[in-house]
Amino acid sequence: MKTVGIWTIKGGVGKTAAAVNVAHAAALSGVRTLLVDLDPQGAASFYLRIPARLKGGARSLLRRGGDLGALVRPTEFDNLAILPADFSYRHLDLELERRKKPGRRLADRLATLSERFDLVLLDCAPSVSLVSEAVLRASDALLVPVIPSTLSMRTLDQVRSFVASQTRRQPLLLPFLSMVDRRKRLHRETTGACLADSSFLRTTIPFASVVERMGLTRAPVAATLPSQPAAKAFAALWHEIRERLGV
Numbered sequence: 377m378k379t380v381g382i383w384t385i386k387g388g389v390g391k392t393a394a395a396v397n398v399a400h401a402a403a404l405s406g407v408r409t410l411l412v413d414l415d416p417q418g419a420a421s422f423y424l425r426i427p428a429r430l431k432g433g434a435r436s437l438l439r440r441g442g443d444l445g446a447l448v449r450p451t452e453f454d455n456l457a458i459l460p461a462d463f464s465y466r467h468l469d470l471e472l473e474r475r476k477k478p479g480r481r482l483a484d485r486l487a488t489l490s491e492r493f494d495l496v497l498l499d500c501a502p503s504v505s506l507v508s509e510a511v512l513r514a515s516d517a518l519l520v521p522v523i524p525s526t527l528s529m530r531t532l533d534q535v536r537s538f539v540a541s542q543t544r545r546q547p548l549l550l551p552f553l554s555m556v557d558r559r560k561r562l563h564r565e566t567t568g569a570c571l572a573d574s575s576f577l578r579t580t581i582p583f584a585s586v587v588e589r590m591g592l593t594r595a596p597v598a599a600t601l602p603s604q605p606a607a608k609a610f611a612a613l614w615h616e617i618r619e620r621l622g623v
C-alpha cells in the first residue's frame with residue numbers, strides 16, 4: 377500500500393479536485409483506492425456523494441486498536457472507497473495532541489488498511505499543523521498543487537522547508553501545476569519556469585469549467601465527461617504519480 381498526501385499551505389489551489397479525480401483515475405486503472413477526506417469541510421465526500429459524517433468522528437479515526445476498515449464506505453465506482461470527513465475534524469489537531477506519539481498515529485491507523493488497499497490518498501485542509509506533520513509522516517509521496525501565480529513558487533519553497541524540517545520521514549515531493557489558464561501570459565511564463573524544475577510532474581491541470589461543475593455533477597470529471605481535456609489530464613497525472621511511486 378502506498379500513501380499519497382495532497383497538501384500545501386494554500387487553500388483553493390485544486391487539492392480536492394486533484395484528490396477526487398486522481399483517486400477515480402487510479403481506481404479506473406484497477407488499483408484498489410481509498411480516498412481519506414481529512415478536511416472538516418468534507419468537499420471530497422460531497423463530490424463522491426457520501427455524507428461527510430464519520431461514526432465517532434475524529435476520536436474513532438485516531439483511536440488505537442481495531443481496524444479502520446469498519447469506517448470505510450464504498451462509492452458508486454469500482455475499486456474506489458472513501459473514509460468520509462466529519463465536522464469534528466476541525467479539532468483534529470487537539471485530538472492528536474491528546475495522544476501519545478501524535479505524529480505517527482495517523483500512519484499507524486492507516487497501516488491497518490494495508491491488506492485492503494493498494495493506494496491511499498489523503499485530501500487535507502490547508503494548514504501547517506500537527507495534522508500536517510501526521511500527514512507527512514504517513515505519506516510516501518506528497519502531491520502539491522501549484523497555481524502558476526507570483527506567490528506560487530514562494531509557497532512551494534515554504535512547503536519544501538516544512539517537509540525538510542520533518543527529519544523523521546521525508547515523502548517524495550511531487551509538485552504539479554494546477555488550474556493553468558493558458559490565456560494568461562503570467563500563467564504561461566510561470567508554467568515554463570516551473571517545468572524547468574525537474575521535480576515538477578510534467579502533466580499540468582488546465583483551468584476548466586468542467587472541474588468547477590463537479591459541485592453540480594457530484595462526480596469525477598472522467599465519470600461524466602471522459603473525453604474532456606481536464607479528465608485526460610487527471611488520468612495522465614495519475615500515470616505519472618504511479619510511475620514515480622512504483623505502484
Ligand SMILES: Nc1ncnc2c1ncn2[C@@H]1O[C@H](COP(=O)(O)OP(=O)(O)O)[C@@H](O)[C@H]1O
Nearest residue numbers: 387388389390391392393555582583584587588
Ligand atoms: N482545474 C480547475 N479548473 C477550474 N476550477 C477549478 C480547478 N480545480 C479546482 N477548481 C475550483 O477551484 C475551487 C477550489 O478548488 P479545490 O479543489 O476545492 O481547492 P482546495 O482543495 O485546494 O481548497 C473550487 O471551486 C473548484 O471547483
Ligand SMILES: [Mg+2]
Nearest residue numbers: 391392415419
Ligand atoms: Mg480542499
